[in-house]
Amino acid sequence: MILGSINPAVLMAALMVAATPILLAAIGELVVEKAGVLNLGVEGMMIMGACVGFIIAVNTGSPFIGFIGAALGGIALSLLFALLTQALMTNQVASGLALTLFGLGLTALLGQQYVGITPPRTPKLDLGPLSDIPFLGRALFTHDIVVYLTIALVGAVWWFLKYSRAGMILRAVGENHDAAHALGYHVKRVRVLAIMFGGACAGLGGAYLSLIRVPQWTEGMTVGAGWIALALVVFASWRPWRAMAGAYLFGGIVVLQLNLQAAGVRIPVEYLSMSPYLITILVLVIISSGKGRGLNAPGSLNKPFHASS
Amino acid sequence: MRKSLLRLEGLTKAYPGVVANDDVSFDIGEGQIHALLGENGAGKSTLVKMIYGLVKPDAGQMTLRDQPFAPAQPSDARRKGVAMVFQHFSLFDAMDVAENVALGMENPPPLRDLARRIRDVSEAYGLPLDPTRLVGELSAGERQRVEIVRCLLQDPKLLIMDEPTSVLTPQEVDILFRTLRKLSSEGTAILYISHKLEEIRALCDEATILRGGRKIATCDPREKSARELAELMVGQVLHPPERPARPMGDVVLSVDKLSLHSNNPFGTSLKDISFSLRAGEVLGIAGVAGNGQDELLLMLSGELQAPSAQVRLKGQPVGHLGPNARRKRGLVSAPEERLGHAAAPDMSLTSNALLSASERKGLASRGFIDWPATEVFARDIIARFDVRTPGPHVLARALSGGNLQKFVIGREIELDPDVIVVNQPTWGVDAAAAATIRQALLDLAGKGAGVLVISQDLDELLEIADSFAALNEGRLTPVRPARGLDVEEIGLMMGGAHDMHVAQEASA
Numbered sequence: 001m002i003l004g005s006i007n008p009a010v011l012m013a014a015l016m017v018a019a020t021p022i023l024l025a026a027i028g029e030l031v032v033e034k035a036g037v038l039n040l041g042v043e044g045m046m047i048m049g050a051c052v053g054f055i056i057a058v059n060t061g062s063p064f065i066g067f068i069g070a071a072l073g074g075i076a077l078s079l080l081f082a083l084l085t086q087a088l089m090t091n092q093v094a095s096g097l098a099l100t101l102f103g104l105g106l107t108a109l110l111g112q113q114y115v116g117i118t119p120p121r122t123p124k125l126d127l128g129p130l131s132d133i134p135f136l137g138r139a140l141f142t143h144d145i146v147v148y149l150t151i152a153l154v155g156a157v158w159w160f161l162k163y164s165r166a167g168m169i170l171r172a173v174g175e176n177h178d179a180a181h182a183l184g185y186h187v188k189r190v191r192v193l194a195i196m197f198g199g200a201c202a203g204l205g206g207a208y209l210s211l212i213r214v215p216q217w218t219e220g221m222t223v224g225a226g227w228i229a230l231a232l233v234v235f236a237s238w239r240p241w242r243a244m245a246g247a248y249l250f251g252g253i254v255v256l257q258l259n260l261q262a263a264g265v266r267i268p269v270e271y272l273s274m275s276p277y278l279i280t281i282l283v284l285v286i287i288s289s290g291k292g293r294g295l296n297a298p299g300s301l302n303k304p305f306h307a308s309s
Numbered sequence: 310m311r312k313s314l315l316r317l318e319g320l321t322k323a324y325p326g327v328v329a330n331d332d333v334s335f336d337i338g339e340g341q342i343h344a345l346l347g348e349n350g351a352g353k354s355t356l357v358k359m360i361y362g363l364v365k366p367d368a369g370q371m372t373l374r375d376q377p378f379a380p381a382q383p384s385d386a387r388r389k390g391v392a393m394v395f396q397h398f399s400l401f402d403a404m405d406v407a408e409n410v411a412l413g414m415e416n417p418p419p420l421r422d423l424a425r426r427i428r429d430v431s432e433a434y435g436l437p438l439d440p441t442r443l444v445g446e447l448s449a450g451e452r453q454r455v456e457i458v459r460c461l462l463q464d465p466k467l468l469i470m471d472e473p474t475s476v477l478t479p480q481e482v483d484i485l486f487r488t489l490r491k492l493s494s495e496g497t498a499i500l501y502i503s504h505k506l507e508e509i510r511a512l513c514d515e516a517t518i519l520r521g522g523r524k525i526a527t528c529d530p531r532e533k534s535a536r537e538l539a540e541l542m543v544g545q546v547l548h549p550p551e552r553p554a555r556p557m558g559d560v561v562l563s564v565d566k567l568s569l570h571s572n573n574p575f576g577t578s579l580k581d582i583s584f585s586l587r588a589g590e591v592l593g594i595a596g597v598a599g600n601g602q603d604e605l606l607l608m609l610s611g612e613l614q615a616p617s618a619q620v621r622l623k624g625q626p627v628g629h630l631g632p633n634a635r636r637k638r639g640l641v642s643a644p645e646e647r648l649g650h651a652a653a654p655d656m657s658l659t660s661n662a663l664l665s666a667s668e669r670k671g672l673a674s675r676g677f678i679d680w681p682a683t684e685v686f687a688r689d690i691i692a693r694f695d696v697r698t699p700g701p702h703v704l705a706r707a708l709s710g711g712n713l714q715k716f717v718i719g720r721e722i723e724l725d726p727d728v729i730v731v732n733q734p735t736w737g738v739d740a741a742a743a744a745t746i747r748q749a750l751l752d753l754a755g756k757g758a759g760v761l762v763i764s765q766d767l768d769e770l771l772e773i774a775d776s777f778a779a780l781n782e783g784r785l786t787p788v789r790p791a792r793g794l795d796v797e798e799i800g801l802m803m804g805g806a807h808d809m810h811v812a813q814e815a816s817a
Contacts, residue, residue, distance in 0.1 A: 168404075184362070
């Protein structure tokens with residue numbers, strides 16, 4: 001039996017690693033969309049983070065500084081989006097698509113001399129006796145710190161949106177920007193901050209790919225992870241914990257198809273590599289057939305805000 | 310003479326091309342209910358936005374209890390005791406009542422304490438509210454209570470109310486007035502913005518009338534007749550529309566026991582709707598906003614499709630047909646939302662004329678548009694309905710509300726339909742334009758078309774309708790002749806005051 005060669009604990013461990021970059025990007029985009037902005041440039045910001053993080057980590061020898069650089073790279077690109085959509089009032093969908101294309105092109109240029117280099121290693125977090133627990137130890141407690149920080153970030157975003165005043169204002173801006181403006185909240189300021197947070201998260205997600213998961217730099221290495229993250233936000237109906245469940249589901253599919261390929265299942269490789277994207281589309285179709293009800297989309301999502309007074 | 314609470318001196322605000330407020334001065338006394346009266350575009354909104362800190366005046370000053378008052382933003386105004394209940398745009402559908410209240414407060418307490426205070430205050434003032442409900446599920450009257458309670462929790466010295474009764478049944482209006490009088494007797498001043506004259510005469514101690522951005526007069530509204538106030542407000546003598554007696558013809562439109570799901574998650578589904586409309590008849594449908602008006606219009610226009618036999622046009626089943634097919638058969642409609650629904654904001658008037666008229670007027674053949682003929686048609690509408698615009702090349706969004714409304718209603722009337730369905734035909738339209746639109750609808754009925762008017766303005770319906778029904782939570786009352794109905798009965802048809810027994814007890 002070929003499937004017998006797949007070890008569930010290893011699969012689980014690989015799944016968490018595979019899920020982390022899309023979860024990071026998705027949780028950032030979730031906050032952006034909760035503020036009423038649709039940034040389709042996630043893929044571009046991710047690849048930017050992957051490239052900038054890689055370059056900085058190689059040059060400084062520190063993956064930690066690399067991650068910081070990746071977040072800043074993502075923010076830089078997201079600020080371009082903020083400038084276009086919030087100050088110059090351009091169309092969000094077109095700007096987001098342009099951002100992705102721009103990010104892919106720019107990183108191909110920046111990363112030219114870094115192809116084939118191995119980045120400094122990010123150490124696994126030593127959790128001592130926890131990682132000796134049979135099965136669970138191997139599956140859950142053998143990761144690098146970013147995996148755990150990402151889970152903590154999901155919790156923090158959930159708390160922020162649900163319980164903090166700033167989170168309530170962010171949701172209010174995303175729900176009805178005219179009302180938020182009438183009450184005296186700064187719609188654009190809130191949105192620009194949210195866009196920057198989204199950029200930072202996408203950048204970190206990209207760097208996780210190039211510094212830990214792969215770890216290498218190749219042109220266009222995000223191969224659609226940003227799009228999966230976007231679909232994930234809708235799949236999660238804009239709820240942080242569901243985004244995490246979704247990310248692990250997608251991570252599971254990605255890892256499983258790799259394992260199936262390795263185990264020699266007789267399906268052409270192309271079908272297997274297609275599967276995460278097909279399932280993304282399928283999930284979107286199933287969810288949007290609910291005719292909007294229960295979809296929980298922010299009321300002002302993707303609507304431009306003109307202050308009338 | 311009462312002590313002055315807020316004094317406005319020479320407030321002026323100009324926007325490019327228009328002076329919204331020109332040297333406006335008046336006083337609001339402590340505990341006074343002061344009306345601010347004027348047509349759309351008279352400058353009422355700009356004036357209150359200055360008081361609430363949303364707009365900075367170009368010139369002039371305000372003093373609040375003898376202290377200079379120049380709020381830079383709404384939070385400043387709130388901190389100094391000025392609160393405002395908005396006409397619309399200030400609630401968040403997907404958030405609960407307590408969150409909505411917290412968003413309007415400077416330093417809200419933790420949500421649990423806030424929920425208790427919301428219950429206390431809402432019951433003390435006869436405005437029952439459940440803090441945990443989602444605002445999107447509330448009726449218009451309840452939504453307004455959320456806004457009022459939000460203001461009351463901050464102990465305001467001055468409460469600004471912008472057109473508060475436009476969404477209420479007459480019974481709910483009574484309850485609101487009781488609350489406002491109670492507030493006033495406790496020393497809270499109220500600035501009450503409206504163009505409903507009878508209400509102002511019933512409620513207010515003093516009225517300031519604005520026209521074209523200038524103050525026309527400050528007077529005691531109880532000493533003037535509604536007609537005198539109207540003429541001060543409009544600046545001309547008004548004629549009620551003429552309504553010649555006319556014979557009713559055959560049934561042109563009938564709907565039979567139709568139930569239909571709304572396509573909007575916060576919408577109202579239609580439940581068991583039946584009525585018929587005869588040629589030459591004007592049927593008025595009243596109801597508080599959000600009771601199924603939008604869905605009724607969509608169902609009749611063809612944007613929402615129904616089982617084919619349940620909607621009949623001149624006896625033929627049309628329920629399954631879309632808007633163009635219905636238009637071709639003689640049923641046209643004009644929805645409430647002018648920008649984005651009745652008209653495409655960024656297209657010229659000519660293009661907008663084409664959009665609904667191409668079928669009936671033959672403006673396109675074999676896939677090609679006959680632009681010269683379309684422009685002639687647009688010019689006809691502009692001339693016949695007195696649309697004030699430089700020409701048909703102007704973008705729809707550049708027109709004022711009243712002018713665009715005249716254009717979109719005129720466009721449909723010019724199609725010479727057998728049935729016309731309009732929703733809120735004079736919403737946000739000045740009195741002169743409203744009179745033109747009403748007259749045009751009556752003229753069309755005079756020519757033998759069936760006219761169905763959905764409106765929240767009862768005076769309008771009583772003025773033009775031959776028969777009358779009301780929508781209440783998606784159900785339509787039986788149709789009754791309009792003659793002889795009074796406002797009290799209509800209020801009951803509209804559902805009276807929703808869950809108001811608590812309120813009645815509290816204020817008894």
